[in-house]
Amino acid sequence: MSKEISNVSKQSIKKYLDAGVRFDGRKLDEYRDISVEFGVSENAESSVKVKMGETEVIAGIKMDVGEPYADSQNKGNLITTLELLPMSSGRHESGPPKIEAIEMGRVIDRGLRESGFIDFEKLCIKEGEKVWNVYVDIFSFNDAGGMLDAAFLAAVIAMKTAKLPRYDEKEEVVKFGELTDTNFPVTDLTPVTITGYKVGGHIIIDPTVEEEEMSEARLSFGLAEVEKEIMISSCQKGKDTILTSEEVGKIIDLSENKYKELFGVIDKAIKGIDKK
């Protein structure tokens, strides 16, 4: 009904967290059930829908050929956009993306870019002249909290399953709709983003809308496993309350523990599509 949450809900969320449970019966460090669906959009090079509890988000990859940037003559371009559609929640309005959506898109972009997940040099067709432009478009279908982690999962799975479209070098056009057998060039790293929220002195992950609304601070980490060690490649702090060093340590430990779980989700989804 309302955008703001009531005083009673605030009190009881805190009371619940003190007792170590959440409104939906989960533990503080538990994700909701995650499911993955492929082929949401016919025209995209790859499209994925991720459901995390009631949160639903789709990500699509679309590619075309363009010019490289001056500082990366032999590398492809990555353009990530995220839109929080008004139909997904009463909190979002139509119009140009608001600060929340811009921030989330940038965090996802940074997580993908800095983890070394994409092999940018393989996206180069002719150095200094032609490279692939990669568009990652993410849309929220239902925002029931924890959007960032779900959106990042969708983006990673979409990239892992994308095929390059055919490029006709003579005519210099991309033949959309004709996919080659070449996989989108990714390395064997698998990045995930895990966001810890501070709510009433407790650290939780995968919040519901109420918990997200009343959280005092949040901290996102982009992680990937490199040579059997989990490395942090990016991070983002949100909201205006400070986090103590213990709390930051707690979120790091938590994300390290949770990495395996999200990795499992990605792995299972990709193995599932290979079988078909």
Place this chain on the structure above:
Amino acid sequence: MDQEEKTVKKKREIVVPGEIIVSGDEFLPGDGTERDGKDIVSKRYGLSDESGRLVKIIPLSGVFTARRGNVIIGRVSDLTFNGWLVDLGVASNGFLPLAECPRYINQNDMAEHFSIDDLMVAKISGVKGRGIDLTIKGRGLGKVEKGIIINVNSNKVPRIIGKEGSMISLIKEKSGCDITVGQNGLIWIKGNKIEDEILAKNAIGYIEEKPFIEGLTDKMEGWFKEEKK
């Protein structure tokens, strides 16, 4: 609820706006329907219900329409010099005047009774063009304290309450919680233990998912048995 029993024999059918439900001068248009020549036409998406000559729609979706006498749960959105503005989740605002409180409240102490973002259980005393008038004079009405609030589709409220309150008393009995159901879809669950509250919440979630089953109350009892294991 009595009407429902009479019409059990007639099958309810899902209708969409503009659909002709029945045709004939002998029928009377009820809630959610209108007369168009000889036909009774649906104005809403829902189940058609014929009880005798009266044809009405049991809506399946759409916003809550405020009626006099409804008990609702609302959130205080503003304080004025003589009362509180209450957000009910509908287009028009609710208003609780100072005079409708059970005891005398000084104008300067209003925030102590209800401040912004507090929830209240109130009864609708009248619906006018400019807004909805509320009262908290009566049993079970007043401020919402402790417990949890959940939000359901307001069209499913009758299912959650059940025939003559059978469903809600079953949930109350099995979970041991105090439950207040607002007609606008907000439900207040207050129990002694956190586990009880979660049980009651899950029970309501179960009903919300399966609203079209016959004999839902019996199924609910089975559900509780399984949950208790």
